[in-house]
Amino acid sequence: METPFHHALKILEDVCIGCSHCMKMCPTAAIRIRNGKSTLMPNRCVDCGECYRVCPVHAIIVEQDDFRQVFNYEYRIALVPSVFFGQFPEKYSIRDIYSVLMDLGFTNIVELEHSADLLIDVMKHYMKQPDIEKPVISSFCPAIVRLIQVKFPSLTDHLVQLKTPVDISALYYKKRLINLGIPEEKIGIFYITPCAAKIAAAKSPVAETSSDITGVINMDFLYNKTLRALKNSGKQDETHSDEGIKFLSSRSVRWSLTHGESENFEGRCLAIDEIHNVIQFLEKIENDEVQGVDFLELRACDESCPNGILVTENSFLTVERLRKRAKEYETLEHHKDHQLRMMRLNVDVNKAMEAIHTGEVKPRSMHSLDDDMETAFRKMNEIQDLMKLFPEVDCGLCGAPTCEAHAEDVVQNKSNINRCVFVQNDDKRKNPLDELVKVWGDKVLRIESKSKTDEL
Amino acid sequence: MSGTILTYHVDGGDFSNAGNASSNIKKYLKQLNVDPQIIKRIVVALYEAEVNIVAHAFEGDITATLSPTDISIVLADKGPGIKDIGLAMTEGYSTASQKVREMGFGAGMGLPNIKRNVDEMNIETAVGKGTTLTLKVFFVPKS
Incomplete structure (x- = not known):
């Protein structure tokens, strides 16, 4: 197992x-x-x-790590995605938000999409490799990576084997501090996450053995703290470090939005958001129905990260603000000053690719009925026999979402055929409600006692 | 162990349902824990063959027989048949109409692409009557 x-x-x-x-x-x-x-x-x-x-x-x-753990480290780096900043009304400047985050206890604030520029350069190189499986599928959204593992196992070798911006930024800042002579145990790198999938990815990476991220803080928690502080304070002082502010390129700001990745690459690149849309499209890819696609940006959330479950602000407003910010930076990019301040690592692209390369993502099919094919075959036939009995109305009363899921559960000894209200009553000695009680608990008992009262 | 038989009907010209048989059979192959790369080959060949019926024939029936070791698929259609199998087996050759091509289908390569992805392929055709294509793929690569 x-x-x-x-x-x-x-x-x-x-x-x-x-x-x-x-x-x-x-x-x-x-x-x-x-x-x-x-x-x-x-x-x-x-x-x-x-x-x-x-x-x-x-x-x-x-679930989230205790915020107080931040103070176990002398150097407390917050890796903050752009969507965090996109949640705040324009009257609060990025600098204001930075200073609140510093007041909350972080020593360095890093907008993690900094590393998107490097990743884009490496990706262009990566996609040109002769033996690459097309379409190349982005591994940015961890829910999608896991979806492919469990539901589309034949497509795992299409996933990009490169770190995502958050992991690149974590790696980069950790190395930078270590190079400055700071002992590793004094460095805490905290990721402010917009969703659950990214926590799971940091805690148990799919393609790597360990993560450079020390802890994860839920974005809604920090948003509440930040907005409260902003509302309660007048002008913030501006003596804090401004590292990172306005060093981002416009495309880094757009990275986590839909099309944020796909707009950067040559060839036929598609961006698909919302998990059901993604499933539909991957079915097509698996059948080889869509040909000539070079790159697929797939995101589990509608409107991508601004609609992450831990993002508090309305996603459309967040998207609007981020697009506006990116536009402002587009103009700035033409100034030499800004170009110098942007984190452009003038490194050899081959070396960079080596540094951010990950292992392959292994398939873990959820559909497989058994490792042994003979057994799987027997179970498959049993499911089909059960499906002839079940009504296919997907009522859910058996405690499974569909008749098919119930059939699978029965075959895998995880459920009982009599939980289907259309099938039960075969055994006259048993109360037909017994199985439903196992699913719905005392809700069923209440109905039962009520009907008995009615009879009296 | 006896095989499991799955049947599907395909209507000519009904592109909105093209791919149903492939998607459904794919589900069973995943349940059987067939190697993902072998599933890919089966599905690519089957989808291509299914679309061939939709694009060229009046109607057809797909019968797939699954066993714990292999899958055999028979695609029998009523349709124009293939005049020159040699030519149809040529890469890039297509008789598909302009309308079909505009829908993104009919780029040729159908039969050669099917043959490339299966272990055994047999084709019987009668001009004016129809075509029967038989495919077989083993779940463990034959060495």
């Missing part, structure tokens, strides 16, 4: 009301209802956060 990987999404059992909204929404059918609560199948979940969005009682949470 493969070891289940780290998930940042957790279901709070005490809070969950077992309404099954999340189960219906999950794009990888990773949720089941048991004893009146949602449960997660760890090998199917890709941390996309669709469940988090629909939960009516906030029973699904995104």
Whole structure:
């Protein structure tokens, strides 16, 4: 058995009301209802956060590291994505936001898309390699990387084997401080994340053995703290370090928006956002229906990172602000001063590629019924036999999102055929509600006792 | 162990449903834990053959027989048949109409591309009647 990987999404059992909204929404059918609560199948979940969005009682949470751990380090670097800044109204300058973050305890603020320029240069080189599988699929969105692993195992070798901007920035700043003679244990690198998938990726990297990121802080937590501080303070003083401010290129600012990657490369490049759209498109790619595509930018969230589940501001407003900021920088880019201040690493592209190269992403198919093909074949036939019994109305009463998922669960000994209300009653000795109680818990008991009262 | 038989009907000209059989069979191959690269070959060949029926024939039936070791697929269509198989097997040759080409199909290479991706391919055709294509792929590469 493969070891289940780290998930940042957790279901709070005490809070969950077992309404099954999340189960219906999950794009990888990773949720089941048991004893009146949602449960997660760890090998199917890709941390996309669709469940988090629909939960009516906030029973699904995104785990985070304790903020106080930041102070265990002398050098406290915040790796902040541009979307964080895009959330604040224009009346607060980037500099104001920087100083609040410094006041909160960080010693250095780094807009992590700094490294996008380097990555773009390396990517251009990477895509020209003769043996590269086309279309090259971006590995930027970790939910998509995991989706491909579990649902499209034949496409894992299309994934870019290069670090993403956050990992490049973490690597770069860690090295830079170490080169200045600072001991590694004094350096804490904290990533401010817009989504759950990126936490999971930092905690258990898919293509690497370890991460340079010390800890992860949820963006909504820091947004609340920052906005409160901004509202409570007048003008911030400007003596703080301005490292990073306005050094970004316009394309770095746009990186996390839809088309932010694809606009940089030559050939036929497509950008697809929202996980169901991505699934639909990957089906086509898998069938070889779409030919001649060089690069695919795939993002799990509609409108990409500005719509991450930990981004508080409305995504359209965040996108608007980031596009405006990028436009401003476009004009600045023509000035020599700005060019000098942009983090342009004049390194050899081959060396850079070596430095940010990752291992390959291994497939971990969620569809496989068994490692042994004979057994898998028997199970496949059993599923088909069950499907002849099941009504295919996908009512969800069995605690699985579809009849097919239920059939699979039965064959894998994870459920019971009698949980299907269309099939049960075969065994007259058993109360047909017994199986439903196992799924829906005391909700069923309440109905049962009510009907008994009615009879009296 | 006996094989599992899956059947699909394909209507000529119905491009909106072209690919249904391929997608469905792909699901079973994933359940069987067939090597992803072999799934890719099967699906590419099957999709190509399925689109051939949609593009050229009046209608057709796809019958796939799955076993724990291999898949055999028979694609039998009622249609114009192939006048010159030698020519149809030539890379880049196509008889597809302009309309079909505008939809992004009919770039030629269909049959050679199918042959490249399968272990066994047999083609029987009668002009004015139809074509029957039989494909076989083994789940473990034959050494």
